[in-house]
Amino acid sequence: MKIYKNKNYNNNQFRKKNTKTLRSLIKTPVNQNYMIWGKHALEAAISNKNRKIIIIYHTPEMTDWVYQNLKNKKRLNIKLIEVDRKSLDENSMSSPNQGVLAEVEPINWISIEECVNQMTGNVCLVLLDQLTNPQNIGSILRTANAFNVAGVVVTKNNTPTENGLMARAAAGAIETMPLIRITNLSRTIEYLKNMIFCNWFRKNGSENIKNCSGNLRTALVLGSENLGLRRLTREKISVSAKIPIAVQTESLNVSNAAAIALYVIQN
Incomplete structure (x- = not known):
């Protein structure tokens, strides 16, 4: 030794x-x-x-x-x-x-206010409503990094802290993609609306995701693996979007849904 x-x-x-x-x-x-x-x-x-x-x-x-x-x-x-x-x-x-x-040691990332103040042009934020699986969060960090997202926002409570499984799934993106922790998601959505963000989410929505414009500052809000979006979160959303999938498929993994949604936003 x-x-x-x-x-x-x-x-x-x-x-x-x-x-x-x-x-x-x-x-x-x-x-x-x-x-x-x-x-x-x-x-x-x-x-x-x-x-x-x-x-x-x-x-x-x-x-x-x-x-x-x-x-x-x-x-x-x-x-x-x-x-x-x-x-x-x-x-x-x-x-x-x-x-x-x-x-x-965990990285001490910037606040949501600092992140927004640094943004230029039409950019996207990803907001996660109490996701509990660190590997899903890591995969979303990796996808967000690939699509030049400004930051991934998670709640301080009921969300895993940085850990090895998250870092492994992120494949290096945990070092470059800001993981911003906030106290109250619904208040954060209200703040983003005031900063001229369009907010929308992907599950059980009324609007086909193909019709959602990416020519705005966009906040993509994704619900947890089992419970989806909480009631207060749903009430704050501006546009309710859905991803059309085959009838024999019940749902998509949240990290897969994030990848599809971010591709649509960027294109």
Whole structure:
């Protein structure tokens, strides 16, 4: 086992010859810190200067890869611990980790007011009404990033905080797409209306999504996986939109619906 700061690190200096089982060395994150895993997620985190990385755990064969990424981004002050594959597998929720795992702090994103003030032209926000599945939120972050959405807004209560499953599903987008937490969604919708936003949602609506214009500032509001939109949220919506689907299909996953809706808005 080796624990080190890689201040004077080179490709071969810290290679481990006899890796032991070091499960006890991978400590449970404290406070709101959490683990991310996988090369894509870690590479994106290293590239994000706003992301504080506490420690990186890696297998011996990933030594060079970790070093090169840290060196390229001039982040050679991050603590590294070399561990075995079993240790990583037991701390990445049975998800493929590619030999790398890192403890990180959550990103302190901007407020909804700051986000709106920075917007120019006709842009889109995505508002999520108490989604509970972190992987769905991560997938929506990835889609929002692909369609140049200004930010994804979630409620502070009844919504998962940043976590490893969310980061994994986001495939790096959690580092670049603002995840904005608000206290009251209905009040936020009212605020956006006053800022000349058109608000609409996608489930059980009366308007075909094809007829919804994307030539405005748009707030796409999506309901939770099981309950959909809450009553107060529905009452604040300007346009109720639906996605026509085959009769034999009951519904779409919320992340799939978000992708379709954002494509329509952008086109």
